Amino acid sequence: MSEGLRLVRHDRPSVRAEAAAMAIMSEAFDPAYGEAWNAAQLSSFVTLPGVTLTIAQINGAWLGFSLVRMIADEAELLLLAVGRQWRGRGVGKALLNDCLAMTRLSGIETLHLEVRENNPAVHFYRSIGFEQVHFRPRYYRGRDGTSYDALSFRLKL
Numbered sequence: 394m395s396e397g398l399r400l401v402r403h404d405r406p407s408v409r410a411e412a413a414a415m416a417i418m419s420e421a422f423d424p425a426y427g428e429a430w431n432a433a434q435l436s437s438f439v440t441l442p443g444v445t446l447t448i449a450q451i452n453g454a455w456l457g458f459s460l461v462r463m464i465a466d467e468a469e470l471l472l473l474a475v476g477r478q479w480r481g482r483g484v485g486k487a488l489l490n491d492c493l494a495m496t497r498l499s500g501i502e503t504l505h506l507e508v509r510e511n512n513p514a515v516h517f518y519r520s521i522g523f524e525q526v527h528f529r530p531r532y533y534r535g536r537d538g539t540s541y542d543a544l545s546f547r548l549k550l
């Protein structure tokens with residue numbers, strides 16, 4: 394999958410780039426868990442200083458994206474998503490590695506993220522070296538009213 398894969402960073406995303414991220418988001422996140430953002434939430438974030446939207450694409454197709462916010466010497470990986478048909482081929486890892494490279498280059502010392510307790514991505518983040526530092530009880534509310542804790546992870550860069 395690395396052949397032909399392009400990671401395009403947007404500090405001020407165009408309407409088209411934002412729409413690409415929304416299209417991936419609606420398809421990638423299971424609506425049962427209430428993790429996906431809506432278009433208004435995404436729009437309000439992408440214009441903030443220090444926020445970068447990176448879109449993974451191949452031959453014009455949008456595969457996945459990451460959304461990162463950098464403030465002083467800390468950064469947060471706000472969202473990471475890969476379309477279902479593109480999973481398991483290293484796209485998520487490529488996006489995360491690009492995020493690590495970008496943040497390190499900017500002098501960031503700590504990268505934070507939050508993820509639902511039973512999200513399989515927890516295994517992925519742990520394998521990269523993220524350590525759990527905190528949790529937020531009942532942070533996510535699923536479609537059926539079930540609540541899920543958010544686990545807070547940190548990676549020292």
Ligand SMILES: CC(C)(COP(=O)(O)OP(=O)(O)OC[C@H]1O[C@@H](n2cnc3c(N)ncnc32)[C@H](O)[C@@H]1OP(=O)(O)O)[C@@H](O)C(=O)NCCC(=O)NCCS
Binds near residue numbers: 485486
């Ligand atoms: C998490 C996500 C981005 C991973 O994307 P991906 O392109 O499938 O990931 P990759 O193929 O690069 O795999 C990266 C690593 O994670 C592991 N992994 C991926 N999905 C996994 C799963 N469901 N369970 C366990 N491990 C998993 C892979 O084995 C791989 O490990 P390796 O490098 O040791 O082989 C994708 O599953 C997704 O979009 N999920 C829905 C959105 C979401 O929940 N995002 C995270 C919270 S913001």
